[in-house]
Amino acid sequence: MKCKSSVNLIPKHKKGLWSPDEDEKLRDYILNHGLGCWSSVPINAGLQRNGKSCRLRWTNYLRPGLKRGMFTAHEEQIILTLHSTLGNKWSQMSRHLPGRSDNEIKNHWHSYLKKKVVKSDASNEDSSSVSSLKSVTSSPESSPHMDSLSTAGKIQPKILFVDWISPAIDNSDELSVSGDVDVIYPPWSSQGTTKKEGSRVSNLNLSNEVDMESDLNDLIYTYLNINDVNMYNWDDLYSASTTPSQSSSRSL
DNA sequence: AAGACGGTCAACCGCATTAGT
DNA sequence: GACTAATGCGGTTGACCGTCT
Numbered sequence: 001m002k003c004k005s006s007v008n009l010i011p012k013h014k015k016g017l018w019s020p021d022e023d024e025k026l027r028d029y030i031l032n033h034g035l036g037c038w039s040s041v042p043i044n045a046g047l048q049r050n051g052k053s054c055r056l057r058w059t060n061y062l063r064p065g066l067k068r069g070m071f072t073a074h075e076e077q078i079i080l081t082l083h084s085t086l087g088n089k090w091s092q093m094s095r096h097l098p099g100r101s102d103n104e105i106k107n108h109w110h111s112y113l114k115k116k117v118v119k120s121d122a123s124n125e126d127s128s129s130v131s132s133l134k135s136v137t138s139s140p141e142s143s144p145h146m147d148s149l150s151t152a153g154k155i156q157p158k159i160l161f162v163d164w165i166s167p168a169i170d171n172s173d174e175l176s177v178s179g180d181v182d183v184i185y186p187p188w189s190s191q192g193t194t195k196k197e198g199s200r201v202s203n204l205n206l207s208n209e210v211d212m213e214s215d216l217n218d219l220i221y222t223y224l225n226i227n228d229v230n231m232y233n234w235d236d237l238y239s240a241s242t243t244p245s246q247s248s249s250r251s252l
Numbered sequence: 253a254a255g256a257c258g259g260t261c262a263a264c265c266g267c268a269t270t271a272g273t
Numbered sequence: 274g275a276c277t278a279a280t281g282c283g284g285t286t287g288a289c290c291g292t293c294t
Contacts, residue, residue: 017262017288039279055280056263091282103262106283111260 014048018057022047026054027062060101067099071108079105079113 018026029045038051047054060066071079075097082093090102090109097105 015264037279051279052265052281053263060262088283102282107261110284 013042013050013053015053018061022049023057023062026057030058030062056103060103063101065099066101068104071100075100076108076113079109080117083109083113 025045025047026041029041033044038055041047041051041054042049045054049057078096079093082089082096086092088106090106093105094100094102
């Protein structure tokens with residue numbers, strides 16, 4: 001945990017909005033060196049920021065795979081479901097919404113969803129919409145997207161960031177979905193760097209481990225609702241995580 | 253046209269937790 | 274076990290922008 005960095009060498013830390021130049025420095029540094037000690041990142045990257053600020057900027061804005069843009073109705077439903085069971089556990093929610101940062105979910109909740117819920121509760125306390133939401137949220141495993149996922153004929157995802165998979169799942173090399181899925185272990189992935197040495201695309205044949213199924217299915221269902229893959233920063237992803245010949249999912 | 257107001261979002265702050273010494 | 278520093282997390286702030294009056 002401790003990091004032998006020369007934090008004291010930093011005279012003062014810049015605050016406020018990030019400039020494009022700063023973004024580029026941070027992105028270039030992480031893509032080239034991977035994630036290590038955040039306190040040393042600004043020094044090595046030539047930024048007058050503290051490590052905390054760099055981490056936030058990376059996770060909320062620069063990290064490849066971030067979706068950005070409007071939340072879909074499905075994503076909002078997931079947030080409502082999770083919030084009713086987890087409360088204000090934004091980081092836990094973000095694990096169920098690949099491509100969304102905890103900050104993004106939190107902001108969307110405070111700016112929109114919270115009011116929506118309040119309005120809904122006030123207008124129809126005994127309405128079916130409220131009761132249906134509560135019935136959905138009584139058990140995380142019984143969420144509507146989980147139910148519909150079990151139906152046949154769904155398109156399978158072709159590619160997943162390892163960061164989108166919970167650490168619990170990633171403890172095994174075998175993942176519990178049917179078919180082939182490309183799991184990407186990019187150099188910035190804390191989960192992937194040690195196990196896969198980064199910069200690899202692993203084409204995994206997935207097995208049927210029941211105890212892992214629900215979490216991964218949840219994740220995949222979310223993925224299936226992504227309509228426009230171009231909203232992802234695929235260029236950054238592939239340039240950093242693969243060599244051109246390895247991009248088996250390039251056709252996505 | 254311009255000021256007020258409200259909504260959104262990026263970023264900061266402070267506390268809690270984790271992990272090394 | 275105590276101390277210390279790094280990191281994670283949630284709450285809050287402030288800048289910006291669009292709409293309203």
